[in-house]
Amino acid sequence: MQIVNPATEEIIQAIAEDTADSVQKKFTMLRAGQPAWAALPVEERISCINRFYELLDKEKDTLAATLTSETGKPLQQSYNELNGARNRIRYFLDHSARYLSEEWVVTEGATREKIVYEPLGVIANISAWNYPYLVGVNVFIPALIGGNAVFYKPSEYATLTGLHIQRLLFQSGVPENCFQVVTGKGMAGEWLLDLPLDGYFFTGSYRTGRYIAEKVASKLVPCQLELGGKDPLYVMDDVEDIDKVATAVLEGVVYNNGQSCCAVERIYVQESVYDDFVRSYTEQAKKMVVGDPLDPATEIGPLSREAQVAFLLGQIGDAVEKGAKLLYGGKRLDRNGYFIEPAVLVDVHHGMKLMTEESFGPVVGIQKVKDDVEAAALMADTEYGLTAAVYSKSYERAERVLKQLNTGTVYWNCCDRVSAGLPWSGRKHSGLGMTLSYQGIRAFVQPKAYHVRP
Numbered sequence: 001m002q003i004v005n006p007a008t009e010e011i012i013q014a015i016a017e018d019t020a021d022s023v024q025k026k027f028t029m030l031r032a033g034q035p036a037w038a039a040l041p042v043e044e045r046i047s048c049i050n051r052f053y054e055l056l057d058k059e060k061d062t063l064a065a066t067l068t069s070e071t072g073k074p075l076q077q078s079y080n081e082l083n084g085a086r087n088r089i090r091y092f093l094d095h096s097a098r099y100l101s102e103e104w105v106v107t108e109g110a111t112r113e114k115i116v117y118e119p120l121g122v123i124a125n126i127s128a129w130n131y132p133y134l135v136g137v138n139v140f141i142p143a144l145i146g147g148n149a150v151f152y153k154p155s156e157y158a159t160l161t162g163l164h165i166q167r168l169l170f171q172s173g174v175p176e177n178c179f180q181v182v183t184g185k186g187m188a189g190e191w192l193l194d195l196p197l198d199g200y201f202f203t204g205s206y207r208t209g210r211y212i213a214e215k216v217a218s219k220l221v222p223c224q225l226e227l228g229g230k231d232p233l234y235v236m237d238d239v240e241d242i243d244k245v246a247t248a249v250l251e252g253v254v255y256n257n258g259q260s261c262c263a264v265e266r267i268y269v270q271e272s273v274y275d276d277f278v279r280s281y282t283e284q285a286k287k288m289v290v291g292d293p294l295d296p297a298t299e300i301g302p303l304s305r306e307a308q309v310a311f312l313l314g315q316i317g318d319a320v321e322k323g324a325k326l327l328y329g330g331k332r333l334d335r336n337g338y339f340i341e342p343a344v345l346v347d348v349h350h351g352m353k354l355m356t357e358e359s360f361g362p363v364v365g366i367q368k369v370k371d372d373v374e375a376a377a378l379m380a381d382t383e384y385g386l387t388a389a390v391y392s393k394s395y396e397r398a399e400r401v402l403k404q405l406n407t408g409t410v411y412w413n414c415c416d417r418v419s420a421g422l423p424w425s426g427r428k429h430s431g432l433g434m435t436l437s438y439q440g441i442r443a444f445v446q447p448k449a450y451h452v453r454p
Contacts, residue, residue, distance in 0.1 A: 006072035006302040007337040017184035023191040026180040030122045030149040033177025038147030051172035053089045072302040074293045085133035091420035096145045099438045112452040117445040119147035121198030128203040129155035130259040135203045138435035146444040149178045156185045206429045224433030228358045229386030232379040236392035237270040246280035252415040258362035262387045267366045268375045274368045302338040312361040319352040376401045385427030389415040
């Protein structure tokens with residue numbers, strides 16, 4: 001399997017892919033090793049993860065350079081991702097022992113009662129390429145702390161990063177028979193689905209997530225899916241600094257080259273501030289530096305996959321055909337690499353793919369709305385339910401709109417952010433289950449009820 005640099009189209013490295021036989025052998029190893037890992041006191045497992053936390057900082061230069069070379073994200077954003085991953089790990093280090101401890105529910109009377117949390121067993125973590133550290137640590141860190149063994153399948157577009165993760169976990173004291181990487185493309189994931197695993201945790205597209213859920217349903221084991229979104233943002237007419245709002249929204253659209261599950265993908269602006277917002281947003285988009293992700297000045301690097309360039313150009317073409325106006329960008333750069341200009345489109349509507357299909361790139365449509373009622377209806381008009389944002393001077397007014405939206409996360413005067421202390425979950429086609437917060441710690445264990453009668 002060839003690892004290609006999306007900024008240069010050069011081959012970085014060739015990696016041997018796993019086979020059905022090697023995957024089976026790794027599974028046998030994990031199944032044998034998991035009980036001893038689970039038998040360790042939780043403090044010892046936390047101690048291993050703490051060493052991993054420290055190594056992520058110690059080796060950040062190597063890790064960031066690798067991440068940028070295989071995904072194309074600007075180098076500073078690779079450092080940001082590592083820092084963000086460490087912040088999440090810090091949350092798990094600080095809170096896991098508390099939420100994994102046994103709980104006495106009834107301590108007096110003839111029968112005492114308690115809840116004990118036990119690991120699921122051997123779980124699959126089929127991860128994503130857009131934030132391999134951030135989406136990875138959401139799963140494999142609490143899974144390991146909870147006493148599970150982890151079969152980790154990095155995306156083929158983030159394989160080198162996945163191998164770094166494995167190397168550092170082993171250096172941290174996690175046994176080799178408790179964490180194994182599977183390298184390869186789709187077939188490698190198929191082999192994991194065929195194994196008798198105790199849980200499946202996937203980050204990726206709705207189409208693949210649905211396929212996984214259907215494939216493993218008969219096993220009756222946990223199946224969590226962190227899928228995509230078509231996240232809306234609404235700018236109300238009472239915002240006080242339209243340029244500041246436009247700056248924040250633009251970052252929410254284009255950060256990580258627009259390849260974020262919770263990126264802003266459609267914008268609604270109340271008519272009285274619409275023209276000013278569009279002007280400011282477009283002016284700032286024109287100033288964005290698209291180029292070499294290793295250059296500190298670069299704000300938008302290449303897309304991670306070449307096929308995504310054609311997909312986005314197709315969305316833009318469909319919108320223009322149906323009456324949208326392309327104010328800026330939306331062209332592939334004439335150079336090596338999978339580069340596309342940030343695109344700003346207006347006169348858009350929900351008959352266009354740009355406003356209904358997930359984009360996953362630095363493109364967005366901006367639609368004018370009359371009032372909060374129209375905005376809420378348009379924001380809710382989607383099969384996805386990941387995040388939604390409102391910018392307004394009034395929290396009460398924003399909340400009235402946000403309460404109407406069937407999404408796992410809502411934002412007031414911010415967007416495109418995740419907090420370790422809050423559950424990260426999607427609704428509808430955005431997924432099942434949750435990670436992060438204390439609920440994300442307990443997602444990787446199962447309760448056992450004790451009735452104790454002395």
